[in-house]
Amino acid sequence: xxxxxxxxxxxxxxxxxxxxxxxxxxxxxxxxxxxxxxxxxxxxxxxxxxxxxxxxxxxxxxxxxxxxxxxxxxxxxxxxxxxxxxxxxxxxxxxxxxxxxxxxxxxxxxxxxxxxxxxxxxxxxxxxxxxxxxxxxxxxxxxxxxxxxxxxxxxxxxxxxxxxxxxxxxxxxxxxxxxxxxxxxxxxxxxxxxxxxxxxxxxxxxxxxxxxxxxxxxxxxxxxxxxxxxxxxxxxxxxxxxxxxxxxxxxxxxxxxxxxxxxxxxxxxxxxxxxxxxxxxxxxxxxxxxxxxxxxxxxxx
Amino acid sequence: xxxxxxxxxxxxxxxxxxxxxxxxxxxxxxxxxxxxxxxxxxxxxxxxxxxxxxxxxxxxxxxxxxxxx
Numbered sequence: 001x002x003x004x005x006x007x008x009x010x011x012x013x014x015x016x017x018x019x020x021x022x023x024x025x026x027x028x029x030x031x032x033x034x035x036x037x038x039x040x041x042x043x044x045x046x047x048x049x050x051x052x053x054x055x056x057x058x059x060x061x062x063x064x065x066x067x068x069x070x071x072x073x074x075x076x077x078x079x080x081x082x083x084x085x086x087x088x089x090x091x092x093x094x095x096x097x098x099x100x101x102x103x104x105x106x107x108x109x110x111x112x113x114x115x116x117x118x119x120x121x122x123x124x125x126x127x128x129x130x131x132x133x134x135x136x137x138x139x140x141x142x143x144x145x146x147x148x149x150x151x152x153x154x155x156x157x158x159x160x161x162x163x164x165x166x167x168x169x170x171x172x173x174x175x176x177x178x179x180x181x182x183x184x185x186x187x188x189x190x191x192x193x194x195x196x197x198x199x200x201x202x203x204x205x206x207x208x209x210x211x212x213x214x215x216x217x218x219x220x221x222x223x224x225x226x227x228x229x230x231x232x233x234x235x236x237x238x239x240x241x242x243x244x245x246x247x248x249x250x251x252x253x254x255x256x257x258x259x260x261x262x263x264x265x266x267x268x269x270x271x272x273x274x275x276x277x278x279x280x281x282x283x284x285x286x287x288x289x290x291x292x293x294x295x296x297x298x299x300x301x
Numbered sequence: 302x303x304x305x306x307x308x309x310x311x312x313x314x315x316x317x318x319x320x321x322x323x324x325x326x327x328x329x330x331x332x333x334x335x336x337x338x339x340x341x342x343x344x345x346x347x348x349x350x351x352x353x354x355x356x357x358x359x360x361x362x363x364x365x366x367x368x369x370x
Contacts, residue, residue, distance in 0.1 A: 002338060004335070004338055004340070004341065006319065006320055006331050006334070008320075015323070015324065015327055016302070016323045019302070019323075093338075093340065098331070098334050098335070099334055239306070239318035240316070240317065240318060241317045241318050241319070242315075242317050243315075246318065248318070248320065248321045250304070250321070251321075251323070252302050252304070252323060
C-alpha cells in the first residue's frame, strides 16, 4: 500500500529549518547540537535498535481463530512492555508517508505518557523526558514486533530510528483522541503529553474506533495555547482535511523557539487545559505561576 | 518566507488541505508526488498563498464537522 501523506522531515533535512539555520550563518540545528549526554544516550538507543525493526518470521505460525482474543493478548503484551495506551486499526494510505510502500494490513500503536511534573521543570527537563519516552517507545515497538514475528506473522517496528507511518491519523483512528489547536492530538487522560511507537503487521486483529469527546468544539473557544505561544505560531483559524479540523502550526514562527535555541519548547502542550484531568494540582499551580507573570490562563476547567 | 497551502480538490467538490509549505518548489514537488498516485488521479490541486497574519484558511463549504469517511 502506497502512502499519501507528506512527512515533514526532521533536522537539516527539513528545508524550512535548513534555510533558517543557514540564514543565521550556522551549519547545524542549535537545539540538536546542545544535547546533554543523557539526551544523546537516548538518541543513540533508537539508532542502535533501527536494525531490529524487521527480522525473520517464525515458520511455525500460530493459527488465529479468534482475532478479538489475539487483540487482547497483543494489548496485554504491549502494556507489560510499558505502554500506557495501546490501539489498533487497519492501515490506510493516508497513515503512510507519501511514496512509501507498507504492505501490512494492521497498525498497532503503543504510547508512553510523559511525566507532566518533570516537563514543567524547564526546557532541559522537557527534552530529557521527551527523549526518555521516545526511547521507551522504541524498545516497546521493537520487542512487540519481534513478539509478533515469533507468532509467525510479518511485523515491522516504526519509531524514531526509522518509520514509514504517520502518528496523528493513526492516533485518531484508534480512538486516542482528537486534534487540538496546538497541532497535537489530545487524549482525554494524558492531554498531548505522550509519545508513540508503532508496529505494522498482518497478524489478524480487531480494530479500535475513533472517539470524540468535544476537543474540536473546546479548541474553537479556548485559545490558551495560542496566547501562551512565545512565537505566535498557533493559528486562530483552522483548515479542513478529509472533514477533520486541523490547526497548522506556522513552523517559521515555531522554529526560533523550538529549534533555533539550545533549548526545547513544549509550552503549547504544557498549558493545554486537558492536562488538568490527569494532573489537576500540578497544572493549576503551573498556570497560577504563569498568570502571575502575565500569561493567559483558562477561564474555567 | 513564502507561505503556501496545497489544497486537494476531489471530484465531489470536497476540499482537503494537504499542508502548509514554505516555498513554491516544495509545494509543487508535493503536488507532483500526489498526482502520481493512481487513487488520486481524479483530484485537482491548488497552491494558494496563506494570508499574512492568518496562517490558515477557513473551512470549505463542503466541509463536514468531524469524522472520517
